[in-house]
Amino acid sequence: MTGPRVVLVGSMGAGKTTVGEALAQRWGVGFRDTDEDVVATAGRPIADIFVTDGEEHFRALERAAVAAALAEHDGVLALGGGAVVDPGTRAALAGRTVVFLQVGLAEAVQRVGLGSSRPMLLGNVRGRIKTLLDERTPVYTEVASLVVDTDGIGPAEVAALIDARLEQARA
Ligand SMILES: Nc1ncnc2c1ncn2[C@@H]1O[C@H](COP(=O)(O)OP(=O)(O)O)[C@@H](O)[C@H]1O
Numbered sequence: 325m326t327g328p329r330v331v332l333v334g335s336m337g338a339g340k341t342t343v344g345e346a347l348a349q350r351w352g353v354g355f356r357d358t359d360e361d362v363v364a365t366a367g368r369p370i371a372d373i374f375v376t377d378g379e380e381h382f383r384a385l386e387r388a389a390v391a392a393a394l395a396e397h398d399g400v401l402a403l404g405g406g407a408v409v410d411p412g413t414r415a416a417l418a419g420r421t422v423v424f425l426q427v428g429l430a431e432a433v434q435r436v437g438l439g440s441s442r443p444m445l446l447g448n449v450r451g452r453i454k455t456l457l458d459e460r461t462p463v464y465t466e467v468a469s470l471v472v473d474t475d476g477i478g479p480a481e482v483a484a485l486i487d488a489r490l491e492q493a494r495a
Pocket residue numbers: 334335336337338339340341342343405435436474477478479482
């Protein structure tokens with residue numbers, strides 16, 4: 325199957341964007357992030373899309389961005405944390421190399437910060453991340469062909485670990 329060399333999924337704060345950039349650099353391939361594609365299409369930040377048009381509208385833009393990226397991009401692809409909640413997106417990931425970047429609650433909160441601008445975390449960052457981790461961890465696990473625990477290791481090390489684990493899996 326053509327398409328991205330690897331797709332990164334996982335919670336907000338798992339490091340999909342940061343590790344994805346590091347991995348693309350390591351491999352000398354392009355990097356794409358569906359959040360960036362949505363922002364470019366809408367011409368405004370994610371928080372503005374949520375405020376003005378609501379989450380449903382964001383999810384529709386995200387669904388289209390994921391479908392386009394899966395069809396067009398052959399490098400590293402990072403999804404937004406909620407993209408895999410869509411059943412069509414999950415089906416489109418079947419048979420692809422999908423890495424679930426796992427992060428524990430405490431470290432996810434530390435990474436995104438208590439004053440996060442991510443609209444899904446408004447109100448109580450720790451409580452919202454806990455709820456989303458509980459709801460979505462089974463979904464991330466379902467779509468993943470590889471699970472990498474990122475707690476306590478920096479982005480460059482996570483990228484190196486993904487590289488090594490994928491190499492191992494190919495051998
Ligand atoms: N493995 C890691 N160790 C420490 N900090 C990290 C790690 N991965 C990401 N970060 C930091 O956490 C924050 C969120 O990372 P980001 O890549 O935006 O996550 P995601 O795209 O999964 O929401 C950023 O400030 C980033 O620098």
